[in-house]
Structure formats: structure tokens, C-alpha cells
Amino acid sequence: MNTNNNNNCPSFEELSAYFDSELDQFSLEYAHIQNCDKCQRELDAYTKVSVMLKEELSNSVPDDFSAHMINSLKRRRKRDSSVDVSPFGFFFKVAALLVLSGIIVVALIPHKSNIVQQQVSDTKVAPLIFLDKLTPSGSYTHSQLPPSRRSAAGASDSIDITNMMQVSTGQMGDENLYTSSENKDSVAVIHPKVKQVWSVDSLKHAEMQFAQFAEVAKFATNNSSITMTLKLSKKNLAQFVRNCKEDGFRLLSPSQPQPEQTHFAGNKNDSVLYTATFVQSE
Amino acid sequence: MTENAAEYDKKLISRLKLGDKSSFDELVVRYGAKAFQISFGLLSNRFDAEEVVQDAFMKVYTNIEKFRGDSSFTTWFYRIVTNLSRNKYHWHRRRGRDENVSISDNRFSGDGVQLDLEIPDRAFEPDRLLERIEAESTLMDAIKKLPEKFREVILLRHIEDMSYREIAGLLECELGTVKSRIARAREALKFKFAQAR
Ligand SMILES: [Zn+2]
Numbered sequence: 001m002n003t004n005n006n007n008n009c010p011s012f013e014e015l016s017a018y019f020d021s022e023l024d025q026f027s028l029e030y031a032h033i034q035n036c037d038k039c040q041r042e043l044d045a046y047t048k049v050s051v052m053l054k055e056e057l058s059n060s061v062p063d064d065f066s067a068h069m070i071n072s073l074k075r076r077r078k079r080d081s082s083v084d085v086s087p088f089g090f091f092f093k094v095a096a097l098l099v100l101s102g103i104i105v106v107a108l109i110p111h112k113s114n115i116v117q118q119q120v121s122d123t124k125v126a127p128l129i130f131l132d133k134l135t136p137s138g139s140y141t142h143s144q145l146p147p148s149r150r151s152a153a154g155a156s157d158s159i160d161i162t163n164m165m166q167v168s169t170g171q172m173g174d175e176n177l178y179t180s181s182e183n184k185d186s187v188a189v190i191h192p193k194v195k196q197v198w199s200v201d202s203l204k205h206a207e208m209q210f211a212q213f214a215e216v217a218k219f220a221t222n223n224s225s226i227t228m229t230l231k232l233s234k235k236n237l238a239q240f241v242r243n244c245k246e247d248g249f250r251l252l253s254p255s256q257p258q259p260e261q262t263h264f265a266g267n268k269n270d271s272v273l274y275t276a277t278f279v280q281s282e
Numbered sequence: 283m284t285e286n287a288a289e290y291d292k293k294l295i296s297r298l299k300l301g302d303k304s305s306f307d308e309l310v311v312r313y314g315a316k317a318f319q320i321s322f323g324l325l326s327n328r329f330d331a332e333e334v335v336q337d338a339f340m341k342v343y344t345n346i347e348k349f350r351g352d353s354s355f356t357t358w359f360y361r362i363v364t365n366l367s368r369n370k371y372h373w374h375r376r377r378g379r380d381e382n383v384s385i386s387d388n389r390f391s392g393d394g395v396q397l398d399l400e401i402p403d404r405a406f407e408p409d410r411l412l413e414r415i416e417a418e419s420t421l422m423d424a425i426k427k428l429p430e431k432f433r434e435v436i437l438l439r440h441i442e443d444m445s446y447r448e449i450a451g452l453l454e455c456e457l458g459t460v461k462s463r464i465a466r467a468r469e470a471l472k473f474k475f476a477q478a479r
Contacts, residue, residue, distance in 0.1 A: 011465075012466075012468075012469050013461060013462055013465040015465075016461070016464055016465035016468050016469075017446075017461055017465070019468075020439065020445075020446065020464065022445070022446050042472075045472045046472060048472075049468060049471045049472050050440060052421050053421060053425070053436075053440050053471070054440055054441070056421055056422050057319040057322065057323055057422075057440075057441060058315075058319065060319060060322050061315045061318050061319060061322075062318075062328065062332070065315050065318060066310055066311045066314050066315060069310050069332075069335060069336065070307045072336055073306075073310065073336060073339055073340065073343070076336065076340060077343065080340075220328075220329055221329075222329045222332070222333055223333070224332075224336070225332070227329075
């Protein structure tokens, strides 16, 4: 490249147009830019901005965005085509809320959790075990995850599912879920910051899950989703995730803790910054 | 936007017009995330951005019969996204200042209605833009500080790789205006980036 540093560099507008391939190739400016170090350095800076901008924006897209959007839109199309006019609707909802909140309050009282688990489901729930100083034995690959949890398995939310088995559960529809084997070696890592997305039948129901936590840091809601952030111990988070599943919520994100996972590395009292988004399912 | 992508969009739309709902879902998968990025870039708020994308797709769904394909689907769709984001942005801003303004204030909702910045354009010459964003910490913060019109062009250019002509068509403004706004926004962001490093 010729070194052609002079004061005849074109304006930043021309340079920017060149950068976007919008400058006339036969113009004098075009020829100048191609052969000027100073202009080339400017272009490098534009490239950096461009890369960084794209990166930051694509990182801003929520986990499983498309899937949630499709669901929300289906719901909305249904809602738009049928309006609920039942005079009992409101009272029914209030009654349902009261019943459900009773169940959840009991479910979150630790020493009574066994009784509640029997009420809610007959399936045996393996106890949660935290193993100090245990290093996980491997890491997941994207293809190991079910599609609904695949896109959320970004670099920031890495999980360990090496020893988890894929099982088909009749109750949860045709969706395959991952569960831990009974093997004690299947240890997962809960990261200090965890983000998860849940699909729920009723946002009200999800809202009640939050009501248990006085220390919810952030609480954002709209028609189709609710998001909260809170700090809690690894043990309580693992329990929270299981309670959610027992309530029929469906976890879409791959990050640990997963409700089926029973063995975790680290101290159960370590705190985790947990962000959960609950989206209304169809 | 490549030729193939545009052709494929056309197929999806004609299938949608025939009642094939799955082609609507396919459009959501193709353009939802990018629409979110544009709206998030404009509004700096996830929930607002998500709502905008949802509303935009609902508009596509209910108005698909009216879409004749004179412009590309993306131009039509991102125009809806941009306009809905503008509505929200101005609604929030006005609501902060004046509680009486209602959402039915439609000044900004018409297709391609151009907004006049309340501050004269020369306040956004690069060096002045710098003053506005100097105190910010990240590139996204810097984006947030750009005036709306600058944010729109730079986002459309970067996220959807739209040509200046496409952007001008979408925003219904002059080609030269697009060129100048992109350049000024870029200069401001470049400076911010250099500072951050
Ligand atoms: Zn030069």
C-alpha cells in the first residue's frame, strides 16, 4: 500500500460510505482511501465498532427468543379471536390462586417438603446432594441438548450434563428431558450467576412463586412474561427449581440447576444470583 | 438482504395468505431476533422491545392481505418495528413529562412519518455528540445516548446490513440524510470505543 498521508483525506462521511460499500468506485475519494494509511486506520476503527455493536446486540436477545415469541403470538391470536365473558371467570381465578398459593407456601417450608411432595406427585424425588471440592468430569455439547434448550446453551451459561441421561417422559408430552442417573458421579455445577427461562400455563401461578421471596431484587412483568432476579443459596435454588417443575412449569434453559439433577459440586450455602423469566405457554 | 432470502420471504408470505400458519412461525424465526435487536437498540428495554416485536408480528399477521409485495417483506416489517419502537419511545418520554398524553397520540404511528428532533441537527455534529456520550461506560450506553434518528440508521445498517437506499426507503428520507446520519453516529461510537479500550 502506498503511504499517502496528507491533509486531503476525504470527509468522514465519504469514509463511512466507503466502509459500507456505498461510495462510487470511480470517485477520487475511493482511490484515495484505498491508498491512505490514515484512512485505513479509521476504517479499522469502524470495523471494531461494527463488530462490537453486532456482538452486544446479538447478546441482548433473550434465551429461546423465537420459541417464546411463537408461543406468545399463538396465544395472542387465540385471545384475539375469543374473548372470555364468563361471569365466574374472576371468582374462579381468585379461588384457584388461593388454593395454589396454599400449596406453594407449604411446599417451600423445608421440613414439610416431603409431605407436600407426596401430595403433589407420587414419584420419588432423590435428595439433593452437594459435594464439596468435586470437579465436574466433562462438559456438554450442543447436540446433547434437546432443541428447546439448545439455543440457550450459550458460552456464558455453561453446564455439565456429562453423566445425565436423556429420558422420555410421558407426562411432559413428546419433549425429551434430561435427568441425572443415580450414579453419584453425575455432578453438575451451579454457576454464581444463573439465568433460566420457564414456560408456564399461568403467569399468576408464576407470580406466586415470587411472592415467597421477600428479597426479589427486580421484578418486571408484561402480558406474556415475568422476570425476577434474586439471590439465594445453591441449595434453595435447586429446591426452587424442583418445586417449579412439580408445579408443572417447564424449564427451557439448559443452565444448572436442572430439576432432574440431584448431585451438585460446591457448597450448598454458596449464594447464586438467579434470574428467572416465566413465559406463558400456549 | 440477498435475492434468495427475499424470494423465500415471498414464498412464505404467499403460503401465509393461503392460511398456512407454519409459514408465519417461520417468519418469526427468520426475523424475530433481528427485530428484537433493532427495537432493543432503540429502546434499551427488553420488555418494551419484546412487546414491540410481538405487536409488529401481530400487525404482519392481521395485515398480510394488504401486503402486496411492492417493497420487500423486510422493508415493510422493519418499518413496522421502527414505527412501533418510536411510538413507545415517545410515549414513555411524553408520559414522563406530561401525564395527560395518551397512547392515542398518533403523530408518530403513520407509516414513514418523519419526526423532527426537538434539538436542531447541528447539536449532533460529531464533536457535540461526543460530549453527550463521553460519560457513558459501554457501547450500548453510547448507543442509548445517540438521538433516535441516528440510532435508527446505525441499527438498521448493522443488524440487517441494509443498503442506504433500503434504509432511506424504509424511513422515507433522503439517501444523503441516511449517509450523513450513519457517518455521524459511527464517528461518535468510534470515539467511544477508542476510549473504552
Ligand atoms: Zn486519507
